[in-house]
Amino acid sequence: MSRAEGSLLISPAARDALTEWLELQSAVQDRAENTITAYRGDVAEFLAFLTTHKGEAQGLGPLRDITLSDMRAWMAAMRSGGCGARSLARKLSAVKSFYRWLAEREGFEPTAVLAARSPRYQRKLPRPLSVPDAAQMIERVGEQDARDWVAARDTAVLTLLYGCGLRISEALGLTGADLPLGEALRIRGKGDKERVVPVIAPARAAVDRYVTLCPWEMEPDRAVFRGIRGGPLAAAQLRKTMAQVRAQMGLPASATPHAMRHSFATHLLNAGGDLRAIQELLGHASLSTTQAYTAVDSARLMEVYRKAHPRG
Structure with a gap:
């Protein structure tokens, strides 16, 4: 069912x-545009399913009466x-x-929807x-483009991702007002959450070199990192450049710009960094998200163990 067809069923x-x-x-809530798009598709798909499942378009009244059986039928259909x-x-x-909000607005208890259990996954x-x-x-x-300023630009962006743990959107969101970089940088990340991250000397040097070579003026309200x-x-341009390099290095497809941020966190943790401090540096809302990096470390230890002590 296409999105347009699903919309007609609501x-x-x-x-x-x-x-x-x-x-x-x-x-x-200041959700990202991609998040809003995903929400729209997911909830519209659910509402369209209810129409086909019940045999008629579900107005606000019938939406109050959704049962746990209806939820299970939807989940089974999705699977x-x-x-x-x-x-x-x-x-x-x-x-x-969506149902929490709708229930509060319309004055009913969304028990059946909220009671539906999320499937387990690894x-x-x-x-x-x-x-x-x-x-x-x-x-x-920094060797992929013959133009010095482009090479310096790509080097500077990756140095910020790996040296400061920035998301690619955060690095590309820097403006001339953030220059020159000091020893700390105030970042507004997901959910409009603000954090302060230290800027290591190599990152400052990389950005300074790019700014010196860049042919475009660094205006306060314009992006620091410019296209041709x-x-x-x-971001797609940087992903493309990294794809070229990982092919040259024989690295897996997981070696993306975001992997540089993962590397920042993992290497900092392996060096004895405090999990709470790393959480703050990354801007994670929940410590459980940051704890994934402890699992990475444990997984690596088990791999080393298995290689050192093969069975049989």
Whole structure:
């Protein structure tokens, strides 16, 4: 079922409610555009399923009467359609969030929806680069373009990701007002959450070199990192450059810009960094997200153990 076809199966009242909820998520909760798009698709898909499951479009009244059996039928339909456990858990989370809001607005108890249990799945562990590979990645990225300023730009961005633990969107979101970089940088990350991260000397030096070579003026309200024509550098361009380098180095597809941030956290933890401090540096809302890096370390230890003590 296409998104357009699914939309036709939703009652006008339910469609209006979904639109209002999405606007609230965007304006008040400050959700990212990609998150809003995912929410829209997931909840619309759920509402469209209810129409086919019940035999008619579900207005706000019928939406109050959803049973646990209806929820199980939806989840079974998703799984039979090829939806994995991780994706279904995400969809269920979106539906529950929408229903909490709708129940409060309409004055009913969303017990059946909230009681639906999320499928269990194995969380994917972060896949960092080794220390030598991370260093070589930064070096080689700076060798991919003959233009000195472009090479310096890509080096500077990757140095910020690995040296400061920034998300690529945070690095590319820096403006001329952030220059020159000092020993600390105030970053506004996901959920509009603000944090202060130390800026190591190599990162400051890399950015300074790029700024010196860049042909575009560093205006306070313009992006620091520019594309060839002077507009903001697109993350896709950096991903493309890293894809070239990982092919040269024989690294897996997981060696992406975000893997540099994973590498920052993992290497800092391995060096004895405090988990709470790393959580603050990364801007994770929950410590459980940061704890994934302890699992990476444990997984590596077990791999070394198995190689040293093979069975049989």
